[in-house]
Amino acid sequence: MKLLVTGGAGFIGSVVTRMLLDAGHEVVVLDDLRTGHREALAPDATHVDAPVHDAARVLTPGAGFDGVLHFAALIAAGESMTRPELYWHTNTVGSIALIDAVRAAGVPRLVFSSTAAVYGNPTELPIPETAVKAPTNTYGATKLAVDMALTSEAIGHNLAAVSLRYFNVAGAYLDGDVALGERHDPETHLIPIALEVAAGRREKLQLFGDDYPTVDGTCVRDYIHVADLARAHLLALDAATAGQHRIYNLGNGNGFTNRQVVDVVREVTGHPVPVEVAPRREGDPAELVASSALAREELGWVPRKPTLPDIVADAWAFYRTHVAGPR
Numbered sequence: 001m002k003l004l005v006t007g008g009a010g011f012i013g014s015v016v017t018r019m020l021l022d023a024g025h026e027v028v029v030l031d032d033l034r035t036g037h038r039e040a041l042a043p044d045a046t047h048v049d050a051p052v053h054d055a056a057r058v059l060t061p062g063a064g065f066d067g068v069l070h071f072a073a074l075i076a077a078g079e080s081m082t083r084p085e086l087y088w089h090t091n092t093v094g095s096i097a098l099i100d101a102v103r104a105a106g107v108p109r110l111v112f113s114s115t116a117a118v119y120g121n122p123t124e125l126p127i128p129e130t131a132v133k134a135p136t137n138t139y140g141a142t143k144l145a146v147d148m149a150l151t152s153e154a155i156g157h158n159l160a161a162v163s164l165r166y167f168n169v170a171g172a173y174l175d176g177d178v179a180l181g182e183r184h185d186p187e188t189h190l191i192p193i194a195l196e197v198a199a200g201r202r203e204k205l206q207l208f209g210d211d212y213p214t215v216d217g218t219c220v221r222d223y224i225h226v227a228d229l230a231r232a233h234l235l236a237l238d239a240a241t242a243g244q245h246r247i248y249n250l251g252n253g254n255g256f257t258n259r260q261v262v263d264v265v266r267e268v269t270g271h272p273v274p275v276e277v278a279p280r281r282e283g284d285p286a287e288l289v290a291s292s293a294l295a296r297e298e299l300g301w302v303p304r305k306p307t308l309p310d311i312v313a314d315a316w317a318f319y320r321t322h323v324a325g326p327r
């Protein structure tokens with residue numbers, strides 16, 4: 001297939017691009033590098049340096065695209081509470097412009113990076129796709145709006161749409177000379193920050209809140225390896241069906257508190273990770289754990305690295321070789 005990948009210079013989009021190319025697809029990456037990295041661009045993909053709002057420049061009716069995988073977005077849930085307009089414009093307005101371009105060009109399928117953040121504080125655990133959607137942060141709201149637009153687009157214009165609702169993505173893709181991992185700047189995610197502390201490059205980890213209604217008072221999240229997540233995209237492309245909007249949660253179904261994650265980082269790295277308790281971060285749901293039964297059943301998705309120590313070990317290997325640099 002000829003595919004457009006938006007956000008292909010980012011953490012997850014770069015891994016999916018690599019797998020699509022290795023599976024024999026032709027890939028064009030649309031990414032303006034606002035948070036991505038030039039080094040993460042696949043040398044055998046074509047890169048267009050433009051914002052997703054300008055997708056129509058690439059998705060012309062004669063260009064012959066078979067599908068779009070849409071990763072480009074701003075992703076920091078905490079920042080989305082203080083700069084909401086940036087998130088609505090980038091994530092929602094940008095996605096609507098992309099969907100307009102997909103329709104105008106007659107592209108048959110679109111796979112979208114949605115998020116566990118659409119659920120807010122869940123009323124059932126593990127969370128199925130049918131659970132109540134009540135985002136507690138603007139980031140989740142901007143993604144839920146796109147999910148709803150995709151449902152309309154599938155019904156109204158026969159698009160084959162798939163939303164993949166990722167839980168917390170971590171780890172790295174390491175295969176021969178290829179190393180693709182997490183390097184957000186500034187980094188906001190728990191595991192890479194804990195690794196920075198373990199490596200002695202940050203003094204301590206701030207734990208945002210220890211008074212949540214969980215076993216040790218810190219938030220619970222469900223971590224998924226980026227390579228397992230990436231494989232689900234290839235399955236989703238095959239499963240996409242005209243006129244349907246399919247939605248799948250992707251996680252391992254195991255919840256870890258933030259303190260438990262830090263313990264795993266200490267074990268895997270063999271280094272101390274000093275922590276200090278800080279105030280809650282605005283918009284954080286207490287507990288997010290996925291039911292991915294539907295993805296397993298309908299997509300045949302089976303994670304290969306479901307355990308947290310394996311996920312952290314790959315993130316650590318990438319951190320040491322590609323992020324830390326000489327001390």
Ligand SMILES: NC(=O)c1ccc[n+]([C@@H]2O[C@H](COP(=O)([O-])OP(=O)(O)OC[C@H]3O[C@@H](n4cnc5c(N)ncnc54)[C@H](O)[C@@H]3O)[C@@H](O)[C@H]2O)c1
Pocket residue numbers: 006007008009010011012013030031032033034035036037050051052053070071072073074075090094113114115116165166167168169170184
């Ligand atoms: N990382 C997670 O744990 C997680 C969890 C759930 C959902 N997601 C979703 O997965 C997707 C990818 O996340 P990631 O962690 O790889 O993020 P990332 O920041 O590493 O990658 C995003 C990429 O999109 C590009 N980009 C952003 N806005 C753009 C725009 N308007 N036009 C063109 N390019 C743009 C950036 O330059 C970057 O290369 C996002 O949509 C995110 O919301 C991520």
Ligand SMILES: O=c1ccn([C@@H]2O[C@H](COP(=O)(O)OP(=O)(O)O[C@H]3O[C@H](CO)[C@H](O)[C@H](O)[C@H]3O)[C@@H](O)[C@H]2O)c(=O)[nH]1
Pocket residue numbers: 075076077078114115116117166167168169188189190191193205206207208209219220221258281284288
């Ligand atoms: O320095 C830190 C960083 C994070 N946390 C805590 O660690 C947990 C996980 O936070 P992350 O920022 O790593 O991840 P989020 O759960 O906030 O969000 C991530 O997963 C979501 C889906 O669950 C979204 O899709 C989003 O893109 C992605 O950032 C939260 O309780 C957060 O408060 C800390 O205590 N200290």
